[in-house]
Amino acid sequence: MISMPYNLTEEQKELVAIAKQIAEEKIKPLREQYDEEQLFPEEIVKILGNSDLYRVFIPEEYDGLGMGVFEMALVTEELSRIDGGIALAYAGSALGAFPIILFGNEQQKKKYLPPIASGEKIAAFALTEPEAGSDAANVKTKAEKKDGYYLLNGTKQWITNGGYAGIYSVFANVDFERGIRGMTAFIVDRDTEGFEIGKKENKLGIRASDTRELIFNNCKVPTENIIGREGMGFRVGVATFDQSRPGVAAQALGIAQGAFEEALKYAHERVQFGKNIYSFQGVSFMIADMAIKIEAARALVYNVAKLVDSGAKRTGGYSAMAKTFASDVAMEVTTNAIQVLGGYGYMKDYPVEKMFRDAKVTQIYEGTNQIQREVIAIHLAKELARIPKK
Amino acid sequence: MNRVIVFIKQVPDTAELKIDPTTNTMIREGVPSIINPFDMYAIEEGIRIKEKWGDTEVVVVTMGPPQAETALREALSLGCDRAILLSDKKFAASDTYATSYILSCAVKKIGDYDVLITGKQASDGDTAQVGPGIASWLNIPSITYIRKIDEIRAGYAKVERMRNDGFDIIEVTGKFLMTVLKELNEPRIPSFRGKMAAKKAEIPIWSAEYLEADDGKIGFLGSPTRVVRAFSPPPKKGGIKVEGEDEETVNGLYNFLSENKML
Ligand SMILES: Cc1cc2nc3c(=O)[nH]c(=O)nc-3n(C[C@H](O)[C@H](O)[C@H](O)COP(=O)(O)OP(=O)(O)OC[C@H]3O[C@@H](n4cnc5c(N)ncnc54)[C@H](O)[C@@H]3O)c2cc1C
Numbered sequence: 001m002i003s004m005p006y007n008l009t010e011e012q013k014e015l016v017a018i019a020k021q022i023a024e025e026k027i028k029p030l031r032e033q034y035d036e037e038q039l040f041p042e043e044i045v046k047i048l049g050n051s052d053l054y055r056v057f058i059p060e061e062y063d064g065l066g067m068g069v070f071e072m073a074l075v076t077e078e079l080s081r082i083d084g085g086i087a088l089a090y091a092g093s094a095l096g097a098f099p100i101i102l103f104g105n106e107q108q109k110k111k112y113l114p115p116i117a118s119g120e121k122i123a124a125f126a127l128t129e130p131e132a133g134s135d136a137a138n139v140k141t142k143a144e145k146k147d148g149y150y151l152l153n154g155t156k157q158w159i160t161n162g163g164y165a166g167i168y169s170v171f172a173n174v175d176f177e178r179g180i181r182g183m184t185a186f187i188v189d190r191d192t193e194g195f196e197i198g199k200k201e202n203k204l205g206i207r208a209s210d211t212r213e214l215i216f217n218n219c220k221v222p223t224e225n226i227i228g229r230e231g232m233g234f235r236v237g238v239a240t241f242d243q244s245r246p247g248v249a250a251q252a253l254g255i256a257q258g259a260f261e262e263a264l265k266y267a268h269e270r271v272q273f274g275k276n277i278y279s280f281q282g283v284s285f286m287i288a289d290m291a292i293k294i295e296a297a298r299a300l301v302y303n304v305a306k307l308v309d310s311g312a313k314r315t316g317g318y319s320a321m322a323k324t325f326a327s328d329v330a331m332e333v334t335t336n337a338i339q340v341l342g343g344y345g346y347m348k349d350y351p352v353e354k355m356f357r358d359a360k361v362t363q364i365y366e367g368t369n370q371i372q373r374e375v376i377a378i379h380l381a382k383e384l385a386r387i388p389k390k
Numbered sequence: 391m392n393r394v395i396v397f398i399k400q401v402p403d404t405a406e407l408k409i410d411p412t413t414n415t416m417i418r419e420g421v422p423s424i425i426n427p428f429d430m431y432a433i434e435e436g437i438r439i440k441e442k443w444g445d446t447e448v449v450v451v452t453m454g455p456p457q458a459e460t461a462l463r464e465a466l467s468l469g470c471d472r473a474i475l476l477s478d479k480k481f482a483a484s485d486t487y488a489t490s491y492i493l494s495c496a497v498k499k500i501g502d503y504d505v506l507i508t509g510k511q512a513s514d515g516d517t518a519q520v521g522p523g524i525a526s527w528l529n530i531p532s533i534t535y536i537r538k539i540d541e542i543r544a545g546y547a548k549v550e551r552m553r554n555d556g557f558d559i560i561e562v563t564g565k566f567l568m569t570v571l572k573e574l575n576e577p578r579i580p581s582f583r584g585k586m587a588a589k590k591a592e593i594p595i596w597s598a599e600y601l602e603a604d605d606g607k608i609g610f611l612g613s614p615t616r617v618v619r620a621f622s623p624p625p626k627k628g629g630i631k632v633e634g635e636d637e638e639t640v641n642g643l644y645n646f647l648s649e650n651k652m653l
Pocket residue numbers: 124125126127128132133134135157158159160161203206211361364365366367368369370371374
């Protein structure tokens with residue numbers, strides 16, 4: 001990887017080395033076909049599991065390695081450098097697991113985290129609905145309290161890993177009159193009665209990622225599967241995003257890095273007017289700009305991930321900055337990478353058109369970049385309010 | 391407990407080997423080292439047998455300079471249980487006869503075992519002699535070029551041996567040695583925990599004395615092979631292709647076979 005060196009620990013270097021080996025040896029040969037045919041990478045999930053990579057973000061007590069968001073981001077970046085879609089079978093499981101890691105009780109953690117750590121099961125995060133996108137509090141899925149269980153009714157859409165997960169963090173409302181305070185998070189097992197996997201979406205990019213509709217039809221979820229408490233759902237969601245957004249940022253960063261490396265290599269090989277095109281300043285400066293932006297994004301993403309891992313409070317604004325900046329950089333870099341490759345870049349024979357398609361979603365999911373800027377603006381206003389008035 | 395012993399070799403990571411014109415041997419300096427690619431399939435198969443059998447120890451052995459320890463650690467990170475390095479100045483310049491003798495001495499020191507595995511050949515020497523050599527010294531059967539294992543349990547195996555013109559199905563009872571092809575399996579990626587444990591593992595170094603090896607059978611003096619000249623063999627000639635419509639091809643083939651007195 002052509003990039004500024006970071007002072008990683010021995011353990012972090014090993015993780016990156018394993019992720020790189022999987023990406024180069026196992027994912028790269030599949031990526032074109034998996035993108036074309038929208039195949040979910042089941043055998044890659046197995047390899048990631050056997051290599052302990054899903055353990056990275058799980059605490060040691062539950063069969064994990066007890067590492068943090070930073071290490072999860074390093075792995076996600078390295079996988080995304082080769083395939084941002086397949087990488088989501090990894091990062092998406094972290095997103096689905098965070099609610100349990102952050103708010104689950106001992107019993108839930110003991111039951112659900114070890115199979116996520118081993119990769120035996122992957123997790124999914126189910127919040128979005130047709131009428132609840134950016135306005136996530138507007139979920140219409142209803143959770144009706146019964147004796148010892150809740151009956152869930154409603155439909156989720158665009159749920160990553162939806163068709164292949166074993167464990168779902170699902171958001172529903174127990175009492176619409178309470179509005180946002182009725183939002184409640186539940187752990188739903190794949191084989192729960194009344195839970196169905198719906199249609200698979202046909203997408204622009206990250207086509208190897210499985211994006212699904214989930215249908216809850218009198219789905220019987222035991223009361224013990226509530227994450228945190230009744231009414232705490234919104235808090236669970238917000239806290240999860242604070243942890244997971246550096247992961248989306250790392251995905252964007254990896255995609256950008258992959259596209260930049262393709263452009264750099266190609267510009268040295270392609271000859272026009274008797275010279276390689278890198279010798280034209282119009283091209284080489286474009287690539288220099290890519291490198292500058294990627295390095296700036298990486299510095300921000302790594303620092304925010306470490307800040308989150310430090311246990312610092314009020315990190316949401318910074319997570320939002322990392323996600324927004326890195327995803328905007330990914331979109332710009334992948335667009336320009338196609339430009340550097342010209343017509344060849346537009347063709348499927350080269351991977352940059354796929355990277356361009358894959359990059360787009362990082363500006364949309366886990367909160368659009370408009371919503372991120374909203375989060376950042378609110379964060380800044382709150383920080384200003386914290387300064388004591390003279 | 392069952393035991394599988396896998397033999398590996400550290401080799402230079404390049405197809406572009408330079409030969410020292412005076413000694414007719416390879417120049418190894420400055421070339422990064424890797425596990426002989428064929429041995430990766432031997433390691434993988436050893437681990438798969440352990441996973442299948444349970445209660446099985448996979449021991450990985452190499453003979454080489456102290457740096458060969460890196461290759462052993464990589465094998466440990468993949469899932470081998472322990473590693474042994476055979477290293478001694480006296481081993482230097484051992485040919486395949488001496489090397490297989492030294493490795494067989496190590497087997498005797500390790501103790502009981504069920505299966506011995508090596509790669510089909512080393513990418514630097516390409517002799518394919520060391521595996522069968524070990525088996526000869528130990529007086530056990532060896533089956534080379536295994537492309538598939540139909541069945542394997544302690545004391546019995548049914549395997550497929552690749553040939554130029556097809557394959558043999560071979561059954562074997564008792565202890566045996568096998569040399570394996572890349573068709574046999576797909577080597578795994580190391581796990582993080584495996585890598586960390588491998589870093590800390592203690593790797594004993596066994597000397598000629600410890601192995602109680604006969605000095606007359608090891609090193610340069612114990613090696614009957616003399617390299618007279620190194621050269622590239624002429625490429626194999628392609629076969630003939632009989633073309634045309636059905637009848638033409640059948641007749642063509644018949645004529646070829648009868649002309650060459652093969653019928
Ligand atoms: C491939 C993919 C995978 C996904 N995976 C998951 C998943 O695993 N789990 C899950 O729960 N969800 C998932 N989502 C959903 C995703 O989080 C939502 O798409 C996202 O939050 C935006 O919601 P929306 O698409 O309904 O857009 P809308 O909210 O309808 O927004 C439309 C446009 O309006 C803008 N907008 C909306 N409100 C405002 C505002 N207040 N101020 C300024 N601009 C605004 C938006 O920025 C956007 O440009 C996924 C989406 C995709 C595409």
